[in-house]
Amino acid sequence: MNRPAITALPTTTPPLLDVRNLVKHYPTRTFWRDSPPVKAVDGVSFSLAEGETLGLVGESGCGKSTAAKTLLRLIEPTSGEIFFAGTDIAKLSPHSFRPYRREMQIVFQDPYASLNPRMRARDIVAEPLRNFGWDNRHGGERVADLFHRVGLNPDALRKYPHEFSGGQRQRLGIARALALNPKLIVCDEPVSALDVSIQAQVINLLEDLQADLGLSYIFVAHDLAVVRHISHRVAVMYLGRIVEIGTAGAIYGDPKHPYTRALLSAVPKIGTNRRSERILLKGDLPSPANPPSGCTFRTRCQQARPECAERSPQLTDNGAQHLVSCHFA
Numbered sequence: 001m002n003r004p005a006i007t008a009l010p011t012t013t014p015p016l017l018d019v020r021n022l023v024k025h026y027p028t029r030t031f032w033r034d035s036p037p038v039k040a041v042d043g044v045s046f047s048l049a050e051g052e053t054l055g056l057v058g059e060s061g062c063g064k065s066t067a068a069k070t071l072l073r074l075i076e077p078t079s080g081e082i083f084f085a086g087t088d089i090a091k092l093s094p095h096s097f098r099p100y101r102r103e104m105q106i107v108f109q110d111p112y113a114s115l116n117p118r119m120r121a122r123d124i125v126a127e128p129l130r131n132f133g134w135d136n137r138h139g140g141e142r143v144a145d146l147f148h149r150v151g152l153n154p155d156a157l158r159k160y161p162h163e164f165s166g167g168q169r170q171r172l173g174i175a176r177a178l179a180l181n182p183k184l185i186v187c188d189e190p191v192s193a194l195d196v197s198i199q200a201q202v203i204n205l206l207e208d209l210q211a212d213l214g215l216s217y218i219f220v221a222h223d224l225a226v227v228r229h230i231s232h233r234v235a236v237m238y239l240g241r242i243v244e245i246g247t248a249g250a251i252y253g254d255p256k257h258p259y260t261r262a263l264l265s266a267v268p269k270i271g272t273n274r275r276s277e278r279i280l281l282k283g284d285l286p287s288p289a290n291p292p293s294g295c296t297f298r299t300r301c302q303q304a305r306p307e308c309a310e311r312s313p314q315l316t317d318n319g320a321q322h323l324v325s326c327h328f329a
């Protein structure tokens, strides 16, 4: 990861992805009574341009993964709109959604868990092609080309997932995601399980593929250094909502939300071992089934004032598309 950080893309119209007020609540029931739902995603809105990477960061449990999977309808949204190339795919029937499915793919954190251990690598990559009607000859050529693109040797075609190293397995997962020539890839913690040196190789591969193929990425990760490196823009999530979103330069260089500042204070400054003064978050993440009133971050915020308990702050533009939801940012 020795390349310079990338700069924000100019906004394109219309965006590839335009997400409006996306909600995913999980109902919870015990034998005795209904409990409040888990508000895993609670009103998330953002857009993504073609060829752009949006990093999604936040502590574990803040709703990143649920939001990312809901975009692809691997998890059905409770409400909200997901415009993909101008069509609201959130409400399409499974049949009408199928053509969009090939345009939107996912790479998981743990390729070992997501790849069928009993299938050879070539069949893992060929499976989506077969599902969409490719014949064996063209499919075989496409698979060989994909292996080459992601840096896997032809002798890997016959191997099973357990015969690959962690980094190679992630390359295999990327090859499968690329098979149908998608426009969008959701990367859900794709390098979190890899050694640091391998992480850099996989990140560089994703960047090269983006440059060659014009892909858009939603990049979910808890490692803020990795997200900074690969993202044009970054969204910070807390308890199911985006609390700050802006260019990577704005988020890392001039964070406005107290939560973003606290997260960043734990990251060493690029090129040094220095951190800014560490801001400790009070207590644990509250339950998304019972979030605090008003500003949901207030119970852990060092700047909280009494009015924060009364009004929920809106995500508002502080200029240059840097949006923050804090009454006192």
Ligand code: ADP
Residues within 6 Å of the ligand: 026, 038, 039, 040, 058, 059, 060, 061, 062, 063, 064, 065, 066, 067, 288
């Ligand atoms: P992150 O990716 O930021 O770690 P997740 O999206 O995995 O967060 O989870 C957000 C919240 O939703 C967590 O409190 C988690 O326990 C809850 N959650 C996730 N999946 C389910 C589910 N199937 N049923 C109930 N709650 C869930």
